[in-house]
Amino acid sequence: MTARTVRILIATLLLLSCFSAFDGQYPSQYKEAIAPYIAFLKTQNRHPVDYIMGLFKKYDIVLLCERFHPETTQYDLIYSLASDKRFIANVGNIFTEIGTSSNNGFLHDFMSSDSLSDAEAENKVMHLYRNLSWSPIWEKHNLYDFLKRLYALNRSLPATSKINISFSDMPFSWEGMNKEQYELFMKSIGQRDQIMAEQIIRGFNDILKSPHGRKKALVIMNYRHAFNDNFKDKKGEKAGNVGRFIFEAFPGKVANVMINSVALLPGSNDQKTISAPISGGKWDAAFAAIGNPDLGFDFKGNAFGTDHFDYYQFFKHDYKYQDVFTGFVFYKPLDKHRMLRGIPNLFGDGYDKIILKRAAITGFGVEEGKTAEIIAEIETIHETTYENLPFLMDKIRDWLSHGN
Numbered sequence: 001m002t003a004r005t006v007r008i009l010i011a012t013l014l015l016l017s018c019f020s021a022f023d024g025q026y027p028s029q030y031k032e033a034i035a036p037y038i039a040f041l042k043t044q045n046r047h048p049v050d051y052i053m054g055l056f057k058k059y060d061i062v063l064l065c066e067r068f069h070p071e072t073t074q075y076d077l078i079y080s081l082a083s084d085k086r087f088i089a090n091v092g093n094i095f096t097e098i099g100t101s102s103n104n105g106f107l108h109d110f111m112s113s114d115s116l117s118d119a120e121a122e123n124k125v126m127h128l129y130r131n132l133s134w135s136p137i138w139e140k141h142n143l144y145d146f147l148k149r150l151y152a153l154n155r156s157l158p159a160t161s162k163i164n165i166s167f168s169d170m171p172f173s174w175e176g177m178n179k180e181q182y183e184l185f186m187k188s189i190g191q192r193d194q195i196m197a198e199q200i201i202r203g204f205n206d207i208l209k210s211p212h213g214r215k216k217a218l219v220i221m222n223y224r225h226a227f228n229d230n231f232k233d234k235k236g237e238k239a240g241n242v243g244r245f246i247f248e249a250f251p252g253k254v255a256n257v258m259i260n261s262v263a264l265l266p267g268s269n270d271q272k273t274i275s276a277p278i279s280g281g282k283w284d285a286a287f288a289a290i291g292n293p294d295l296g297f298d299f300k301g302n303a304f305g306t307d308h309f310d311y312y313q314f315f316k317h318d319y320k321y322q323d324v325f326t327g328f329v330f331y332k333p334l335d336k337h338r339m340l341r342g343i344p345n346l347f348g349d350g351y352d353k354i355i356l357k358r359a360a361i362t363g364f365g366v367e368e369g370k371t372a373e374i375i376a377e378i379e380t381i382h383e384t385t386y387e388n389l390p391f392l393m394d395k396i397r398d399w400l401s402h403g404n
Contacts, residue, residue: 030289030400036303037286044295048077048329051296053086055255055327056216061204063219063243063256065226065325068273069098072142072340074259077294077331078220079146083153088161092214093207095200097221097242098143099132099167111154111165121151129343130351134172134185136358139378141340160212166203168196168219168242174358182361193225197245204250219246223264224312226256231324234315255326257296260284262334262386263311275388277334277395279307284392285399287330296329304328334392335385342381 030038046054055062067074081087082094099107110116110124125147132138147165154162170192172185188195204217221242224231229247233239247254260283262275277284283304287293299305305322312319321328347355352375359365366374386392 030285031398034282034286034289034399037282038289040302040304041286041290041293041295044297046296048294048296048331049081049084051327051329052081052218052257053084053090055257056087056091059255060216060253061219061246061250061255062217063221063226063246063254065256065258066097066220066222067259067261067337068339069222070140070142070339070341071261072145072338073332073336075142075146077259077329079149081218082150082163087218088157088163090214091216091218092161092163092212093204093217094163094165095168095203095217095219096143096165097168097196097225098138098140099128100134100169100172101167101199102171102173103128103131104166107165107167111151112159112162114155116151116155121148125151126343126345129346130354131174132167133169134182136355136362136364137346137378139341139343139346141342141381144343166199168199168203170195174354177358177361179361179363193240193242194245196225197242197249200242200246201249226258227312227324228254228256228326231312231319232317234317256324257327257329258311258321258325260287260328260330260332260334261311262392263313265313273387275386275392276310277392279310281392281395281399282307284334284396288333288396288400292330292333294329294331296327298327299325334396335389337385339384339386340381341384342378344379344381346379347375 052062052064064078106124107128110121110128116124125144128147129138129144132143150163150165157163170185170188200217200219207217208215219226219242224239225242227239227241227243229238229244231239231241231244238244243254243256247256261278263278265274265276268274287295297304299322306320309317309319309321309324311321311324352371356366356371
């Protein structure tokens with residue numbers, strides 16, 4: 001049993017212990033500090049899809065701020081949005097952070113084809129996933145399913161109504177790649193946000209110039225990439241985030257929306273995440289107190305918007321949520337969020353040898369004798385949740401009791 005398998009087993013057991021977080025009963029008592037949040041929520045009734053479509057009436061571009069990359073329920077929401085009749089008729093364009101733009105020709109041909117069988121469509125998505133990124137492996141399952149669902153949707157639509165999706169990550173190809181070229185590419189990674197933004201801006205300008213009627217776009221970005229042009233770094237300079245560049249390129253025409261998540265804390269890295277509930281758990285507790293409805297609303301004019309922006313805690317700042325995001329959507333409580341990893345058959349068709357070569361190029365070669373074990377693990381779908389879910393739920397429960 002590998003260390004990762006042990007972690008997954010432990011997380012699963014912890015998840016089961018949290019399923020009965022409120023034993024199916026939503027609390028009727030709570031600390032006075034969350035009363036303003038509850039009072040506001042009781043006045044709201046817009047589903048996240050309706051809220052985002054409302055923003056598209058006022059803005060041309062909506063940036064949606066992802067949760068952790070592997071979280072999969074958020075893509076149920078995104079697909080509900082993309083398949084909504086209003087989105088198909090009036091928006092129709094999506095840009096994603098994940099996926100190198102070098103794959104866009106293949107992606108567009110795939111998404112516009114009408115005659116592929118389910119097996120052929122699966123092979124197309126597999127090809128994209130095997131060449132998705134400058135990372136040798138992308139094992140997050142949500143985009144894999146999303147692309148398949150989006151193709152099935154497009155196959156049912158006329159050519160003028162199909163959803164146009166474009167990858168926005170830095171141009172990159174594994175074809176002919178060697179260690180020296182890879183090292184040279186990685187030296188440019190600091191410009192990633194600006195390059196992604198430039199590609200989205202150029203792509204959206206092409207949409208504006210096109211004869212097609214849909215002149216709006218959804219942009220899916222993770223975490224700080226979706227922050228607006230108000231957000232400044234610790235030096236007081238405008239942070240080089242994708243969102244900043246897009247807001248500046250299209251002033252007054254861009255909104256950004258945060259999906260309910262958790263706050264990353266200092267000490268987090270690619271190997272581990274340290275997290276805490278937003279606003280100390282007040283937000284999640286307020287939603288729990290009224291039954292955890294799926295909702296969307298603007299940050300301005302309510303207690304949520306005036307809270308300290310603790311979603312980003314890597315330096316001290318005075319930002320409030322309304323300073324950084326236009327709005328917020330709540331879609332499923334934290335104990336319903338799912339991290340889904342694993343791509344069955346990813347290493348088929350000789351790809352196992354290709355991936356070993358790519359791993360060596362990146363400097364992270366596979367340990368001798370571990371190949372079969374690693375392949376089996378990556379090709380097996382693993383569903384987990386937040387590693388510290390019991391801690392998160394305890395913080396939320398603290399607000400759902402008597403006293404101040």
